Amino acid sequence: MSDQIVPAPAAPVRTSAAIAALDEEAPSIAELFAFMEDAELRVGTLRMRVAERIAGARGEELSTVELILRHPGRARVTTRRGEDPLSRDYRVWASDGEIVTTYDALAERASVRPVRPAPVGADDPRKPSFARVRPVRTALPANSIVDAFVHPAGFVRNVLSTGPVTLVGTMRVASGREALVLRADHPRSSHVLTDRPDRSIEIGVDRLTGFISLLVERIGDRITHHAETTALETDVSVPDEAFLVHLPSDVRMIY
Numbered sequence: 676m677s678d679q680i681v682p683a684p685a686a687p688v689r690t691s692a693a694i695a696a697l698d699e700e701a702p703s704i705a706e707l708f709a710f711m712e713d714a715e716l717r718v719g720t721l722r723m724r725v726a727e728r729i730a731g732a733r734g735e736e737l738s739t740v741e742l743i744l745r746h747p748g749r750a751r752v753t754t755r756r757g758e759d760p761l762s763r764d765y766r767v768w769a770s771d772g773e774i775v776t777t778y779d780a781l782a783e784r785a786s787v788r789p790v791r792p793a794p795v796g797a798d799d800p801r802k803p804s805f806a807r808v809r810p811v812r813t814a815l816p817a818n819s820i821v822d823a824f825v826h827p828a829g830f831v832r833n834v835l836s837t838g839p840v841t842l843v844g845t846m847r848v849a850s851g852r853e854a855l856v857l858r859a860d861h862p863r864s865s866h867v868l869t870d871r872p873d874r875s876i877e878i879g880v881d882r883l884t885g886f887i888s889l890l891v892e893r894i895g896d897r898i899t900h901h902a903e904t905t906a907l908e909t910d911v912s913v914p915d916e917a918f919l920v921h922l923p924s925d926v927r928m929i930y
Contacts, residue, residue: 690812692716697882704840707855707880711827714885715812720745720913723886724906726849727820730899742821745913746812748772751920752821768816769920776920785922786929790814820902824887827880834876838862846879848888849905854879856889884909 692713694706702710715721721744729736737758744750748771755765767778770790778785797808809829815822823830838859848854859876879889881904888907892900 690716692885701842702855704842704857707842707857708831708835711831711880711885711887712809714827714881715746715825717884718744718746718909720910721825722906722908722911722913723821723824723904725820725824725902726905727902728900730897740819740821742815742825743913743917744813744815744825745918748813749913749918750813750815751918752816752819754819767920769918770814771918772813776922778920778922778926783923783926784929785920785926820890823890824902824904827885827887830878830887834862835859835878843877845882846889848879848881849903850888850907852888852904852907853882854888855882856880879903881907 694710694713695717697706697710721742723742723744725740725742727738727740729738736756739755741753741755742750751767751769753765753767755762757764764781766780767776769776773790774787775790776785776787793808796802798810799807809826811826815825835857838861840857840859843856843858846854846856857878857880859878861872861874862876873895875893877889877891877893878887880886881888884907886904886907888904890900890902891898
């Protein structure tokens with residue numbers, strides 16, 4: 676008998692949410708986490724704008740991130756630094772599910788590359804849930820704020836679930852939509868420099884979709900990271916032209 680290990684087939688990408696909507700009463704933490712995991716499956720198209728402020732050694736830095744998404748596979752993310760809407764300091768990431776095009780306007784660099792495949796076995800259903808990579812319908816830039824907001828499953832598993840979590844109430848975010856507010860105290864999933872007992876995270880969860888709409892990280896009383904959805908539209912018309920990236924003829928290509 677051969678002792679060769681046969682890899683399990685890849686987990687199918689789900690197309691419908693297990694929980695369609697939350698009840699009017701406050702959900703339990705487990706129910707809210709389960710609701711968040713299927714957030715992207717509740718929409719066909721999405722337009723989202725996020726204002727992200729990060730406090731660093733050079734002071735506070737503002738980035739505005741705009742997302743256009745259409746299932747399956749089509750997405751465009753534009754990230755602009757600073758408050759000047761006409762600044763050349765912006766980057767574009769766009770994908771049709773097979774090819775990813777990037778453009779850095781300030782550096783005048785671009786790239787056109789195939790989508791990077793996930794590691795073999797990353798979504799093997801034989802693995803425990805905390806060790807699996809959850810397949811998504813439409814991929815977004817890895818480790819980006821819109822990826823965390825639209826695909827909350829990884830944030831729930833890797834951050835929120837590592838510390839005590841409390842549902843503290845509701846609020847209206849800048850987009851005008853109701854959000855359920857969760858607070859996680861001293862989550863363990865962090866860089867060494869911020870792995871402190873006085874670190875806390877608050878997030879707002881959009882009650883209709885399950886997307887994250889607010890993220891506030893604190894060390895003590897000091898806010899180190901603040902990201903908030905300032906516009907959110909679901910199931911709106913998105914033409915093919917919205918995903919095009921027009922590259923200058925003299926742009927420098929990175930291969």
